[in-house]
Amino acid sequence: MDPFLSWTQANQPEWIAFLKAMVEVETPSGDEMAITRFADLLEKHVSDIATVKRVKGPGFGPHLLLEFDLPGAKKKGQILGLAHSDTVHPTGTLQKFPFAAKAGRLFGPGVLDIKGGIAQFVFAARALRAWGIPVAKKVVLQINSDEEVGSDSSRALSEKMAKQSDYVLVVEPGTGLSGKLKTARKGTGDYSVRVKGIASHAGVDFLAGASAIVELAKQIEVIAGFTDLERGLTVNPGVIQGGTRTNVVAAEAQVDVDIRIARLKDFNALDRKFRKLKAIDKRCQITVEGGLNRPPMERSQAIAAMFAKARTLALDLDVKLEESATGGGSDGNFTAALGVPTLDGLGMVGEGAHTLQECLLLDRVADRTALLAKLIANL
Known part of the structure; x- marks a missing residue:
């Protein structure tokens, strides 16, 4: 032995x-x-x-x-x-x-x-x-x-x-x-994507509002589309939050996203996609923070x-x-x-x-x- x-x-x-x-x-x-x-x-x-x-x-x-x-x-x-x-x-x-x-x-x-x-x-x-x-x-x-x-x-x-x-x-x-x-x-990383909309009364003044939640929902579809399984790259919108009450058009919403990359050379292109996110409803504003924390x-x-x-x-x-x-x-x-x-x-x-x-x-x-x-x- x-x-x-x-x-x-x-x-x-x-x-x-x-x-x-x-x-x-x-x-x-x-x-x-x-x-x-x-x-x-x-x-x-x-x-x-x-x-x-x-x-x-x-x-x-x-x-x-x-x-x-x-x-x-x-x-x-x-x-x-x-x-x-x-x-x-x-x-x-x-x-x-x-x-x-x-x-x-x-x-x-x-x-x-x-x-x-x-x-x-x-x-x-x-x-x-x-x-x-x-x-x-x-x-x-x-x-x-x-x-x-x-x-x-x-x-x-x-x-x-x-x-x-x-x-x-x-x-x-x-x-x-x-x-x-x-x-x-x-490699692993995290991003936080925040949307700032316009609050309004959902019943009295609905059209005056710009829903951060609705905008974020559209952005999440875009973000999830960043996944590229053939390159070993996954993007997971894991946590969402936003709004205050059901009768208020939401002024703020946020999604926290996990990313995984198999090759370091793929990170810069992915990061650019996050940074280039644009609001579909022009009354909303988008802020992106985060990046790669483990190569x-x-x-x-x-x-x-x-x-x-x-x-x-x-x-x-x-x-x-x-x-x-x-x-x-x-x-x-x-x-x-x-x-x-x-x-x-x-x-x-x-x-x-x-x-x-x-x-x-x-x-x-x-x-x-x-x-x-x-x-x-x-x-």
């Missing part, structure tokens, strides 16, 4: 205990005190193998940089791991959805996205130390506190660390119940080469590794856009992320942790 696999199997009870401790510190995005408690817990658990630096994330809590003390002589270059501490689950979720092991799975808020990935990275480092496997590069795990809400506070840090790195390993969950790695992600992670030759290496290493674990592309974004989008070889989806295998059925597969803990250790040792 592969030595890393045998070690991770033998140490799986400790792995589960570590994950349980992390999950039971709830960390909703934007709760600085909760994120700080999580940072305290994590620093205590890794103090024997890593130094921890805290970077201020105003409004979100500290971002963490864990530099591991791994075997090997003088190291040249750096491997950057990426994870995040925040989850979408509000405080109190544990009361109705506690950490639990049943039917070959581990359940709990954030267990898959992404605290299982953090446990995986830490135990991959422990496996390397246990076997005394020399590592050629410095290994740092960056844990951001605001990934689930756009990474505005942590983006600069991610890009700075990526520029100092030769490779980036992202421990977001794999795709599906086979745990496919992610070699491409769509796409496009599958490059360097990313393909990283996946090929991981696939070969996985064969030692009797795992047939596959790759995937996804419409969701991660902090790996930022690093890949800088040209730094980035491999995503290296985290745990499971399903139900962001729901009250979130879980990971127990029988994939050992091989995923072992694969990460082998990859770190071979980059």
Whole structure:
């Protein structure tokens, strides 16, 4: 049996205990005190193998940089791991959805996205130390506190660390119940389109009004038409609001729109379409705000080469590794856009992320942790 696999199997009870401790510190995005408690817990658990630096994330809590003390002589270059501490689950979720092991799975808020990935990275480092496997590069795990809400506070840090790195390993969950790695992600963005009309009494002075709602409805049809599935470009008008009362011709209305693009070169043309929106009723005014907040992670030759290496290493674990592309974004989008070889989806295998059925597969803990250790040792 592969030595890393045998070690991770033998140490799986400790792995589960570590994950349980992390999950039971709830960390909703934007709760600085909760994120700080999580940072305290994590620093205590890794103090024997890593130094921890805290970077201020105003409004979100500290971002963490864990530099591991791994075997090997003088190291040249750096491997950057990426994870995040925040989850979408509000405080109190544990009361109705506690950490639990049943039917070959581990359940709990954030267990898959992404605290299982953090446990995986830490135990991959422990496996390397246990076997005394020399590592050629410095290994740092960056844990951001605001990934689930756009990474505005942590983006600069991610890009700075990526520029100092030769490779980036992202421990977001794999795709599906086979745990496919992610070699491409769509870029993500948001637009707000606001319409200002003219209010009037709907019964007494109907013709004097210019309905912002009616105008917005027409604009939404135009906006939805920006979708181009052949180019991997989707535009989703997701939230609308407007008006005050049914007997008032609406003076204001707004739609919030999600965009996803597979290729960065398609963004400028899409942005121009939003900026050129014109009111059909000339009495109305249109204002457009927004843009791209995560560039796409496009599958490059360097990313393909990283996946090929991981696939070969996985064969030692009797795992047939596959790759995937996804419409969701991660902090790996930022690093890949800088040209730094980035491999995503290296985290745990499971399903139900962001729901009250979130879980990971127990029988994939050992091989995923072992694969990460082998990859770190071979980059």
